[in-house]
Amino acid sequence: MLRMETIQYNLPQNRIPQAWYNILPDLPSPLAPPLHPGTLKPLGPDDLAPLFPMALILQEVSTDREIEIPEEVRQIYAQWRPSPLIRARRLEKALDTPARIYYKYEGVSPGGSHKLNTALPQAWYNKQEGVRHLATETGAGQWGSAMAMACAFLGLQCKVFMVRVSYNQKPYRRALMETFGATVIASPSNETESGRAVLAAHPDSPGSLGIAISEAVETAAKDPKTKYSLGSVLNHVLLHQTVIGLESIEQMSLAGDEPDVIIGCTGGGSNFSGLVMPWLGRNLKGKSSARIVAVEPAACPSLTKGRYAYDFGDTGHLTPLVKMHTLGSSFIPPGIHAGGLRYHGMAPLVSHIIDLRLAEATTVQQLDAFAAGVQFARAEGIVPAPESNHAVAEAIRQALEAKSEGKARTILFNLSGHGHFDMQAYIDYHAGKLENFEYPEEEIAMALAGLPAVC
Numbered sequence: 001m002l003r004m005e006t007i008q009y010n011l012p013q014n015r016i017p018q019a020w021y022n023i024l025p026d027l028p029s030p031l032a033p034p035l036h037p038g039t040l041k042p043l044g045p046d047d048l049a050p051l052f053p054m055a056l057i058l059q060e061v062s063t064d065r066e067i068e069i070p071e072e073v074r075q076i077y078a079q080w081r082p083s084p085l086i087r088a089r090r091l092e093k094a095l096d097t098p099a100r101i102y103y104k105y106e107g108v109s110p111g112g113s114h115k116l117n118t119a120l121p122q123a124w125y126n127k128q129e130g131v132r133h134l135a136t137e138t139g140a141g142q143w144g145s146a147m148a149m150a151c152a153f154l155g156l157q158c159k160v161f162m163v164r165v166s167y168n169q170k171p172y173r174r175a176l177m178e179t180f181g182a183t184v185i186a187s188p189s190n191e192t193e194s195g196r197a198v199l200a201a202h203p204d205s206p207g208s209l210g211i212a213i214s215e216a217v218e219t220a221a222k223d224p225k226t227k228y229s230l231g232s233v234l235n236h237v238l239l240h241q242t243v244i245g246l247e248s249i250e251q252m253s254l255a256g257d258e259p260d261v262i263i264g265c266t267g268g269g270s271n272f273s274g275l276v277m278p279w280l281g282r283n284l285k286g287k288s289s290a291r292i293v294a295v296e297p298a299a300c301p302s303l304t305k306g307r308y309a310y311d312f313g314d315t316g317h318l319t320p321l322v323k324m325h326t327l328g329s330s331f332i333p334p335g336i337h338a339g340g341l342r343y344h345g346m347a348p349l350v351s352h353i354i355d356l357r358l359a360e361a362t363t364v365q366q367l368d369a370f371a372a373g374v375q376f377a378r379a380e381g382i383v384p385a386p387e388s389n390h391a392v393a394e395a396i397r398q399a400l401e402a403k404s405e406g407k408a409r410t411i412l413f414n415l416s417g418h419g420h421f422d423m424q425a426y427i428d429y430h431a432g433k434l435e436n437f438e439y440p441e442e443e444i445a446m447a448l449a450g451l452p453a454v455c
């Protein structure tokens with residue numbers, strides 16, 4: 001008789017968490033405060049009011065350990081949550097490793113990534129406060145798709161500034177956003193002062209997340225009826241993603257296992273935080289001692305090669321200054337295919353836990369990331385997003401290390417999304433057209449020389 005091995009650890013719908021987990025009160029020291037870009041004084045809630053609804057501003061600074069998830073948001077979450085936790089048995093066999101590999105799969109959301117976990121509550125809180133228009137930016141297109149979908153669910157208008165290279169390279173992402181009713185504009189654009197300034201200096205600028213953020217922030221700041229929404233980096237965004245980690249704690253206990261190492265890829269830090277913060281909270285209470293590893297592309301190494309300093313979140317210097325690992329706000333990362341990881345900065349919360357040595361950071365080269373993604377796809381049948389490939393590569397590295405040591409190791413990683421809209425990247429990889437990028441040392445030195453002077 002065939003012996004069935006359990007590979008999926010599923011929770012019923014009523015186990016969707018009732019509250020997000022805020023790690024701030026459990027950390028040994030507080031975050032450095034965000035500063036006003038004009039006065040360089042700590043920011044007050046009112047300074048952010050033109051951009052965000054008050055409920056999200058309060059979440060941004062909250063020190064409550066648990067923040068209740070609105071019932072309507074939980075009901076919509078139920079379309080794809082709790083997301084599955086899967087044991088990668090065929091990958092383990094292919095690697096011939098004694099390690100046990102588990103992944104939390106966020107690609108089951110209708111947008112194909114973890115982004116909807118926060119797009120939905122962001123749209124919901126805006127709607128509660130009477131907002132009808134949201135402006136946002138998107139790099140690879142995942143965030144824009146999630147926000148467009150959330151706005152369609154809740155009846156809001158959505159305008160997306162999409163980084164120009166992606167706009168040209170990823171017509172299907174654009175079509176998806178437009179299908180959900182969003183307006184999509186290639187950035188830099190002529191619609192904003194920030195966009196016009198970039199175009200005047202570089203008429204064929206490929207754009208960057210930093211530029212697109214300036215355009216979306218400016219749009220919201222100038223129109224009292226429009227608010228702004230960000231897909232990563234901010235505390236409230238990371239908070240909303242903790243549903244991932246909270247579910248995974250229950251699922252690992254269903255599996256009767258305990259992770260030795262927990263891995264996530266980092267662009268702005270939201271899927272990484274979503275998985276790891278609830279586990280880190282347990283570490284801090286002495287209930288577990290898992291190693292926590294953030295993985296970034298070698299071409300955009302903010303955590304491993306950046307400076308931990310106050311910097312702007314955007315190129316046009318409209319956003320508050322936050323203390324984070326940064327490559328400089330004028331740094332335009334090389335055109336790697338993991339568009340969602342091409343950001344010059346990092347979430348202040350992720351920077352803080354790295355600085356406190358509560359987590360570690362490492363890098364993966366583009367070709368190694370794709371090789372890992374292909375190996376994973378052949379074993380598990382899921383083609384990962386190019387961003388997620390970075391986490392896959394580190395999980396495989398850890399499994400091979402366990403093999404060479406001849407020891408068991410339990411590995412948990414976040415498979416943040418599928419790559420069905422990124423197949424051009426795989427086509428280019430198979431055709432041998434992708435390359436590794438060296439660390440752009442000189443450009444980063446130049447960008448870092450321009451850091452704002454804050455004591």
Ligand SMILES: *Cc1c(COP(=O)(O)O)cnc(C)c1O
Pocket residue numbers: 113114115142143231232233265266267268269270271272340341385387388416417418
């Ligand atoms: C956006 C995105 C990322 C990177 O963003 P984080 O905020 O660091 O999570 C990673 N994976 C996928 C699939 C994404 O869509």
